[in-house]
Amino acid sequence: HVQLVESGGGSVQAGGSLRLSCAASGFPFSSWCMGWFRQGPGKEREGLATINSDGTTDYPDSVLGRFTISRDNGKNKVFLQLDSLKPEDTAMYYCAAVALGGRPCVSGMPAFAKNTGQGTQVTVS
Numbered sequence: 812h813v814q815l816v817e818s819g820g821g822s823v824q825a826g827g828s829l830r831l832s833c834a835a836s837g838f839p840f841s842s843w844c845m846g847w848f849r850q851g852p853g854k855e856r857e858g859l860a861t862i863n864s865d866g867t868t869d870y871p872d873s874v875l876g877r878f879t880i881s882r883d884n885g886k887n888k889v890f891l892q893l894d895s896l897k898p899e900d901t902a903m904y905y906c907a908a909v910a911l912g913g914r915p916c917v918s919g920m921p922a923f924a925k926n927t928g929q930g931t932q933v934t935v936s
Contacts, residue, residue: 813837813926815906820931823896831891831931833906838926841884844909846921847891849933851902856922860891861909863916871918896935903930 819831831847846861860880861869868880879892889906907924909916921927 813908815908815926815928817904817906817928817931820904820933822934822936825897825935827896827935829893829896829933831893831904831906831933833889833891833928835887835889835906835908838908840887840908844911844916844920845880845882845889846907846909846916846918846924847878847880847889847904848907848921848924848927849900849902849904850930854902857902858917858919858922859904861916861918861920862889867916869916869918893933896933898935900933901935902933904933905930 814836816834842864844863847859848856850856862880877895882889906928907921908926909920909924
């Protein structure tokens with residue numbers, strides 16, 4: 812079955828950076844759309860980034876230029892580089908394996924994914 816394990820969260824000052832990692836197993840990783848979403852206290856899930864099997868990426872305007880998604884198919888890992896962090900980026904960050912079902916691999920999709928990890932906390936002060 813699908814397993815996703817996030818790591819790399821922590822506490823940083825505004826303007827700082829973090830690199831989140833997600834180790835995946837239990838499915839053909841290289842052929843799946845992978846993504847990240849976050850959920851802050853009292854807030855809805857917010858899709859942050861996706862990367863398709865061909866390496867195509869997508870971001871919402873809110874993080875474009877600050878967050879970068881990448882993947883290593885040889886290691887079954889997906890990463891999210893967080894730069895220029897702001898206090899409003901404080902949230903639990905989750906990795907997602909997105910079952911597209913014919914839909915495009917775009918940044919809003921991870922927020923609706925059923926296959927997610929347990930999350931890693933990012934706190935920006």
